[in-house]
Amino acid sequence: MTTGLTLVSGPDDDGDRVLTVTGEIDMSNAAEFGAALDRELAAGTAVTVDFTGVTYLDSAGIAVLFDRSGEHDLRLLAPKLLERVLRVSGLNQVAKVMIR
Numbered sequence: 001m002t003t004g005l006t007l008v009s010g011p012d013d014d015g016d017r018v019l020t021v022t023g024e025i026d027m028s029n030a031a032e033f034g035a036a037l038d039r040e041l042a043a044g045t046a047v048t049v050d051f052t053g054v055t056y057l058d059s060a061g062i063a064v065l066f067d068r069s070g071e072h073d074l075r076l077l078a079p080k081l082l083e084r085v086l087r088v089s090g091l092n093q094v095a096k097v098m099i100r
Contacts, residue, residue, distance in 0.1 A: 005029045006053075007036040017044035022053030025061035034064040046073040052100055057082055062089045069094040 004023040012018045017040040025033050040047045049065075051057070062085070068074060074095040078086055083099045086092055 005032060007033065009036065009040050011044075012048065015044075016046040016048060017041075018048045018050055020050040020053070024056035025054060025064075026056065026058045027060040030060035030064050033061060034067070037064065037068060041068060041072050041074075046075065048075040048077055051076060051078040051082055054079070054082060057085055062091065065091055065095065 005025060006022040008020045010018060019036055019040045021033065037047070037049065065074065065076070066089075069091070076086065076091065076095050076097045078097060078099055080099055083097075086097050091097060
């Protein structure tokens with residue numbers, strides 16, 4: 001079953017790229033999320049992924065972020081709900097994580 005996922009991209013006030021994600025990220029749509037993130041990374045040097053509208057993030061979504069974190073300036077804006085999974089997974093060690 002495919003879960004709901006909405007991806008909206010664009011520049012922020014400083015010209016850096018922002019990918020705003022809402023819904024759930026799991027194995028059914030992680031490739032779609034990864035493709036959208038790749039487009040943003042190709043368009044700018046720094047990308048903020050706004051997860052404040054994400055209600056679920058599983059290991060497939062975490063893998064997408066790890067695969068891209070080493071070579072790029074990746075910033076993750078996340079709700080309190082995702083703080084633990086981002087910390088326990090170690091993403092806070094390879095990307096800037098901001099909890100809102």
